[in-house]
Amino acid sequence: MGYSGARGGIDAIEAAEKLVRRKRLNAECEWVSPQQIVGRLRLAVDRVMGEAGIWDEELTAIAIRQAEGDLIEAVHLLRSYKSTLPRFAYSKPIDVDELQVVRRIVPAFRNPPGPQLLGRTTDYTGRLLELTSEQASQEESMLLSSLALTEKAETVDSIASAQDTQPRRLLETLREMDLLVDRRRDDDPEPFDITRTPARPPASRSARLSSMARAETGALVNQWYRNILGPDGYVHEVTLGEVRHGYLALSIEHPLTGNTISIGMVRVTEVEAIEDLNGIDEQRDRFDIGYGLCLGHNEKKAIAMANLDIACHRDNGRSQLEQSLLLTTDGLDSSGFLEHLKLPHYVTFRSMVERKLAVRKSRTSERDS
Amino acid sequence: MTDLLNELGAAHEQQQFGILDEYSKREIRRAILTAVAVPGYQVPFGSREMPVARGWGSGGLQLTLAVISPSDVIKVIDQGDDQGVNAVNLRRLIVQSTKVPETTTASDASIVQSRHRIPEDGLDEQDILILQVPVPEPLRGVERDMRELSRMHAEADYSKMWVSLYEDKVRNGVITQTTGYPCLVNDRYVIATTPIPRWDIPRLDQSPFLTLFGAGREKRIYAVPPYTAVTPLTFEDVPFEVEHTPGASCSQCGSNKTFLVEIPGPTSRWVCSDTDWCERNSGKA
Numbered sequence: 001m002g003y004s005g006a007r008g009g010i011d012a013i014e015a016a017e018k019l020v021r022r023k024r025l026n027a028e029c030e031w032v033s034p035q036q037i038v039g040r041l042r043l044a045v046d047r048v049m050g051e052a053g054i055w056d057e058e059l060t061a062i063a064i065r066q067a068e069g070d071l072i073e074a075v076h077l078l079r080s081y082k083s084t085l086p087r088f089a090y091s092k093p094i095d096v097d098e099l100q101v102v103r104r105i106v107p108a109f110r111n112p113p114g115p116q117l118l119g120r121t122t123d124y125t126g127r128l129l130e131l132t133s134e135q136a137s138q139e140e141s142m143l144l145s146s147l148a149l150t151e152k153a154e155t156v157d158s159i160a161s162a163q164d165t166q167p168r169r170l171l172e173t174l175r176e177m178d179l180l181v182d183r184r185r186d187d188d189p190e191p192f193d194i195t196r197t198p199a200r201p202p203a204s205r206s207a208r209l210s211s212m213a214r215a216e217t218g219a220l221v222n223q224w225y226r227n228i229l230g231p232d233g234y235v236h237e238v239t240l241g242e243v244r245h246g247y248l249a250l251s252i253e254h255p256l257t258g259n260t261i262s263i264g265m266v267r268v269t270e271v272e273a274i275e276d277l278n279g280i281d282e283q284r285d286r287f288d289i290g291y292g293l294c295l296g297h298n299e300k301k302a303i304a305m306a307n308l309d310i311a312c313h314r315d316n317g318r319s320q321l322e323q324s325l326l327l328t329t330d331g332l333d334s335s336g337f338l339e340h341l342k343l344p345h346y347v348t349f350r351s352m353v354e355r356k357l358a359v360r361k362s363r364t365s366e367r368d369s
Numbered sequence: 370m371t372d373l374l375n376e377l378g379a380a381h382e383q384q385q386f387g388i389l390d391e392y393s394k395r396e397i398r399r400a401i402l403t404a405v406a407v408p409g410y411q412v413p414f415g416s417r418e419m420p421v422a423r424g425w426g427s428g429g430l431q432l433t434l435a436v437i438s439p440s441d442v443i444k445v446i447d448q449g450d451d452q453g454v455n456a457v458n459l460r461r462l463i464v465q466s467t468k469v470p471e472t473t474t475a476s477d478a479s480i481v482q483s484r485h486r487i488p489e490d491g492l493d494e495q496d497i498l499i500l501q502v503p504v505p506e507p508l509r510g511v512e513r514d515m516r517e518l519s520r521m522h523a524e525a526d527y528s529k530m531w532v533s534l535y536e537d538k539v540r541n542g543v544i545t546q547t548t549g550y551p552c553l554v555n556d557r558y559v560i561a562t563t564p565i566p567r568w569d570i571p572r573l574d575q576s577p578f579l580t581l582f583g584a585g586r587e588k589r590i591y592a593v594p595p596y597t598a599v600t601p602l603t604f605e606d607v608p609f610e611v612e613h614t615p616g617a618s619c620s621q622c623g624s625n626k627t628f629l630v631e632i633p634g635p636t637s638r639w640v641c642s643d644t645d646w647c648e649r650n651s652g653k654a
Contacts, residue, residue, distance in 0.1 A: 009457040079418035086390040196396070196415040198588035201515055323515055333586050336423030340503065343425065343455055347448045347485045347642055348564045350630045351547040354612045362542030 024068060034061035044071060046267070046296025051331055052078035053195070053214045055266045055295055072216065072331045079332065089252045092260060096270060096293070100165045101246035108239050108274060114167025119245060120297075170241040171272055171289060181277070181288045201322045208312055208325055212305040213294045216331030223329060224304040227311065227321070234321045235311040238273035238290060245269050245297050269298050273306035279314065288313070387434040388466045393417055397435035397590070401581060404592035409554030411505055411522070416588040426459050426484060428583030429501035432590065433463055433482045436497060436581075441469050444478035449486040449628070449642035456484070473645045485548070487569040489627050489646040492578040494595060500563045505584035505591065507551040507561040527559050530602065538607060550609075553600045554593055567601070567611045568628040574599040614639070622651040 038045055038057045045060050052075045054060070060078060067073035103119025106112035118124075132140075174180045192199060192207035194214070199207035212220060227235035247265045254261050273290040277283055290310025292302035308325060315321045328334065387394065393415075400414035419427040437443070445460035447453030451473040459482060464471050472478050475491030482499040492498055511529040512518050521527065530551060537544050548564035552573070562570060563582060573580060573593055580593040593599055601609045618625040620638040627646060629639040641647035 009452040009454050010461070013454055013457055013461075076418065076422065080420045083393065083417040083419065084385050084388055084390060086392055193415075198413045198415065200413065200519075317516075320514055327515075332418060333423050336425060336427070337503070337586055338424075339422060340424030343484075344448050344450075344453055346630050347566055347628070348548045350642075351564075351566045351612050353631070354614065355543070355545045355547050357614075358543045358610070359541045359545060366542060 024066075032065055034058050034065065037061035037064055043297060044069075047071060047217055047298050047301075048074045048078065050295040050298050050301065051075045051214060051216055052082070053295070054078050054082060055264075072335050075216075076332055076336075089255065091250045091252050091263070094248055094250065096248070097166065097169070099244060099246045099248050099268065099270060101167065101244050103243075103245040104167060105243045106170050106241060107243075108170060108241050112170050113173055115164050117164070165246075169272065170274075174241070174274070174287065179287055181283055181286045183288070199326045201320075201326060202317055203322065203326055205309070205313070208322065209291065209293070209305070209309060211326050211329065212292070212301075212308060215301070215305075215325075215329035216334070217298060217301045219329040219331060219334065220304040220308070221300055223324060224307055227308075232319070232321070232324075234315050234319050235307055236275065236278070236314075238275050238307045238310065240271065240303065240306075241274045241289065242270065242272040243299060243303070244271070245299070267296055268293055269296065269302040271299070271302040271306040273303070273310055275310040275314070277314075282314070384466060386467055387437055388420065388462070389417060389431065389434050394435045397431055400590045401432065401435065401592065404581065404590045405579070405594050407558075408594055408597050409558030409560045409591060411558075411560075411589040411591045413588055414590050416585045419585065420462060421455075421459065423586035424503060425455060426482070426501040426585075428585030428587075428590070429482050429484070429499050430459060430462070430583075431585055432499045432581050432583040433480060434466070436499075437463070437467055437469060437480060439467065439469060441467075441479045442477055443467075443469050443471050444473060444475060444481045444488075445471075445483070446481070446486060446488065446643075446645075447484040448630075449483075449488075450644045452644065453484075474649070475645065485564050485566075486628070486642060487565060487572050489641070489643040492576070494577045496578045498578050498580045500565065500580060500582050502561070502563045502582045502584040502589070503586075504549070505561055505582065505587050505589040507549075507559045522558060525557060527553075527602075530559060534602060535604070538604070543610070544603065544607065551602045553598075553602060555597050556600075558591075559602065560591060560593075562599075566628055567609070570599065570601050570609070571611070619647060622647045624650060 038061045041064070044064060045057055048060050048064060048071050049055055049057070051071075052060070059081070060074065063074040063077040064071065066077060101117060103121065104115065104117045106116060171180070189204070189206075192204045192210065194207060194210045199211055224235060226232060228237065246267065248268055249262055249265050251260050251262045253259070271292040273292070275288045275290060277286060277288055288310055290306040290308070290313070292305030292309060294301050294305065312322050312325060396415060400412045404410065404412045416428065417431060419430050421427050421430060433443070443460065443463055445451065445456045445463065447456035450456065460471055463469070463482070475481060475488035478491070479495060480497050480499060481488060481492065482501070484501045487498060506518060508518055508521060508527075508530060511533045512521065521529070534544055534546070537546070548566050549561050550567050550570055551559050552562050552570060554560050560582070562573065575596050575598065576593070577595050579595055582591045584590070603609045612628065614629070617629055617639045619627065619629060619641045621640055624641055624647070627641045627643060630642045632638050632640060
């Protein structure tokens with residue numbers, strides 16, 4: 001009833017909505033506050049903020065809750081909310097060297113300049129499902145919160161010095177060793193704004209990078225892996241030079257006074273990927289660098305992005321890698337289009353059936369003649 | 370500047386008329402003007418994320434919201450049906466955010482947003498037909514590379530398309546293209562006619578109304594302005610064929626002059642896809 005030709009579509013829709021709301025709001029368990037989602041599902045919140053292109057933990061938590069944990073749906077809620085808001089200003093360009101790191105690793109050297117700072121990671125923790133009782137977990141939580149203050153002070157102390165929170169980049173060391181292709185440019189082109197102009201190949205590097213920064217994490221990881229192992233094979237495995245997670249300050253120019261004013265901090269993940277240039281027309285005695293940066297703590301995404309960035313540069317339009325990156329990695333595009341298959345299609349299907357019969361009729365009359 | 374900020378701030382204390390912010394609407398209207406000025410050319414635009422998913426009419430919705438004003442009357446159909454679930458949802462969003470009156474009668478509407486059908490009657494010079502487009506690129510079946518596609522359109526090089534139609538005819542005896550039949554607009558650009566059925570193509574040719582095509586996911590807008598030639602690609606000796614089943618007529622209104630869809634079963638029957646037209650004409654035939 002109400003799916004397509006049948007009358008009463010609005011009643012059916014409202015009944016479906018009521019069912020969703022009732023089950024969501026009236027589940028037989030405790031209420032979940034946005035603070036709980038931000039505090040306990042940090043990586044989900046970060047991932048959604050990155051894919052939505054919005055920095056707002058509380059709004060994101062509300063979206064995740066409304067979407068019942070469907071992260072692409074949460075991204076959709078946030079992006080369509082953003083469509084209702086006018087854009088007041090553009091933030092000023094950031095020098096990423098100002099990133100205050102809380103985690104930084106350099107896989108390329110055992111003792112790189114600056115610290116190897118593991119920070120908050122489960123990379124080296126056995127993936128064992130913690131089947132501790134709820135009571136034990138809560139007791140641990142209470143104990144930890146009483147220790148939190150002293151521990152926080154210690155952490156700040158241990159990474160207090162500026163060269164530790166803003167370590168030199170491995171990139172600089174490699175430059176000093178004369179091991180890098182120099183692709184720095186001295187003009188300062190405006191970055192391509194993918195939210196205002198659709199990015200199409202051939203696109204500028206800023207268009208590719210912003211598309212990847214907003215891409216669906218799984219899509220980007222898959223693009224990377226299918227290029228490593230799949231039939232396309234445009235990606236060459238990189239060595240990571242920097243994997244960083246930290247805080248960046250954002251500022252805008254005040255519309256009235258013209259002064260630079262700070263509007264807050266965002267957390268980002270930043271990756272630099274060292275590429276071994278091995279093509280016949282490439283500088284075989286040097287490396288090149290791919291770059292990845294996305295909102296929140298999302299290392300999978302930033303690493304895939306950095307590797308795909310350099311792969312796309314080296315590909316230089318020979319394959320359709322750029323088209324794949326620009327056009328097939330947005331989560332809203334792909335999942336929206338996939339799900340549209342659920343819509344009624346009986347006009348197109350009627351037309352298809354008619355052509356099947358036309359082909360058959362044409363064959364029969366050919367045989368008869 | 371502070372006035373501007375205040376104004377924009379104030380606008381956001383109430384619900385935004387037509388969901389999108391005014392800057393976005395202006396940008397979309399500019400793209401529409403380009404599309405009307407160059408019939409059939411796919412104009413790229415900064416497609417916004419809408420409260421409906423991409424692939425669910427987000428392009429059509431943006432066009433409607435960019436051109437609608439409080440004096441308009443809106444009709445929304447999906448597969449020709451005003452009560453299709455997605456039509457209902459889109460209409461509800463449009464009406465809730467603009468407060469414009471809604472109708473199911475095409476002749477009473479000034480804007481018709483449609484998925485895959487042109488209403489059987491009622492559109493005239495004052496009206497805008499907005500078609501939701503899933504795939505705006507007519508040549509995608511013969512070419513995947515977007516750089517090459519833009520060259521082909523720029524040079525009006527449609528040879529691959531002609532070859533594919535020729536091969537189709539030779540292999541299958543008929544041209545098997547079903548809906549979204551490729552058409553030449555104003556003797557210049559080939560367009561994808563959304564997936565409207567072939568039945569509707571002759572009704573697009575030299576039509577008195579403006580037709581806008583919105584592809585939200587693929588971020589393209591194109592247009593067929595009033596009284597513009599829309600010619601389906603076919604060969605001189607291969608007539609263009611619309612959907613036709615001999616002997617079929619609507620089991621409700623008796624019509625055999627409308628686009629019919631089949632209701633399969635032991636005794637298969639047919640009904641009009643334009644449900645409103647069918648209701649208005651029931652008992653007349």
